[in-house]
Amino acid sequence: MTFRLASPFQTIGRLALAGIVGASLIAGDAGAQQKQPSPGSAKALFGSVSLPAQGPAQPIGFYSKGCMLGGVALPVDGPTWQTMRLSRNRRWGDPAMIALLEQLSRDARQKIGWPGLLVGDIAQPRGGPMFNGHASHQIGLDADVWLTPMPSRRMTAQEREDLPFTTTLQKGKFLTIDPTVWTQSHAKLLMLAASYREVERIFVNPAIKKKMCDTWTGDRTNLGKLRPIYGHDSHFHIRMKCPPGAAACKPQAPITDDDGCGKSLAWWFTKEPWAAPKPNARPPKPPREMMVSDLPKSCAAVLDAPAAASMAATNGGSAATALTVAPAVPAAAGDLLPAVGPVPTDKPLVQ
Template sequence: MIRKLFLIASLLAPLPAGAEPLANKLFAAEKSPSTQESMPIGTYAKGCAAGNVELPETGPTWQAMRLSRNRNFGQPTLVQFLEDLSVTATKIGWKGLYIGDMGQPRGGPMNSGHASHQIGLDADIWMLKPASLTLSRKEREKISSVAVRSADQRSVTKYYSPQHAALLKAAASDPRVDRIFVAAAVKIAMCKTAKASDTKWLQKIRPIYGHDTHFHVRLKCPAGASLCQTQKPSVSDLSKGGNGCDETLAYWVSDAYLNPPKPKPSKKPAKPRPPVKSARTYVLADLPSQCAAVLSSR
């Protein structure tokens, strides 16, 4: 009890300017989830997670990869979703799934790799079709996924298959899912092959850079999660038939985006911009107040 009170006091006590520890260091140091009821707290890119649970390192239809990162944790709804989707993968001809980064034991900002994945509702799933679900811990550190997007970013590679499309459709059709991030070339390929009468689920498939070897699933705030902040929609309203297969998608593989012209030099000196905080520079006070209790819970 005395130790717990000391931890709380040390987290909340004011520190000299510049001496406050970074939040990503505090959360990365935690090796186990908090002993609290499950609750995603804050936003996907600025928050923490109470009562996370661990996705077992190996299951009948999945393996968690890069175990040295200690990022195979999430809210119970995320762990259940991943287990369910891995079973679905067996129905399309895969042995299961390789699961990449989920979140840290108590969520929060990470030292590397992600700005989001902070509240236990995000997970990366490798595009690599599993050849084995009995990989050792050492093998899981060495093996890599495959790029399903070409080097010029405009098309899919030979590694992309109808099985990938089927898996992504199954994930996007799950009511627990808010959105799925993929390389733009993948969504373009899916828009071309989807049946015209069945495209509403494509609204959840969102193009973004940096996702050529995995797809990133983001779940909705679970029912009753009062401290979880829902993400605002960013594509056309479904009631108007929006599915994201429009000119905004084509922009992602256009010269205007991939090879923009260099800006003309200006004679006027640029106005200095105020510094913008990122997940790498957050301190505990930048996160929701409940995150202090998540860190101190034992």
């Protein structure tokens, strides 16, 4: 597709807006370990855009280095889901991801009795790197789903901002599932999500993976899709495969054929993943801030492409219900994805 290039005035205006937004942030990005994005950086520019780019759906690049054309929004409310943290404006995704989330929410209620999904971050309107909280979620094929069941009533916008995460880990014990929180329904939800052919992998806390390895007695064919990672004790992270025909999408190396319950899982229960840096070790060099020029070339055109006419016109499924959304605010330190502490400073909390 050929994109219309932005005029100098558009570019200057976008840089100015990105500078204002970037300067207002106070929370750090756990993945990039920086306090706020610099004006003109990829994070600042993609984070300042409020609507998706017009054009056919196309994930561009890799999950942690790319952007998204033709994104659509998961409606704020559906019969079997509610979208969380609306002020972040991260409920956008590739149409295939939006369809998958809606299907999972319906299947979860019908097949396992899960009341409904609370859906967290998917992607920004045009994808790209985020101000905080994630290094991936850049091409519309990643989505976070809370391990908290959807309440029976419709939450207000403010309640969706304020509802705390509920960890599945037992306080005071190392990588141990809390039996007062974890249920068989959690296990069924994870295996249902892993059952879809389009799902590449699902990131969970190592304790959750071990619990599944030790206790899941059903079909274990898709158990290997559950991949242990730091944090992810109050939500799980769905990653889809590149959709058919998405030539600009860079796939991730496939998972191994086993169930993932062997040596790779055992490593998480050693000291190595959690070891603090040695006292005399040289501090890790902070990663260079990502610029638009570091992304696939098409992402500059996506950033400058005409916007969709309105947010209401781009919903991927059922019509969105209007809510009064609280003003956008930076994520507080306690609102970033919870970690299993202590996590060494040179280890990423999120992908």
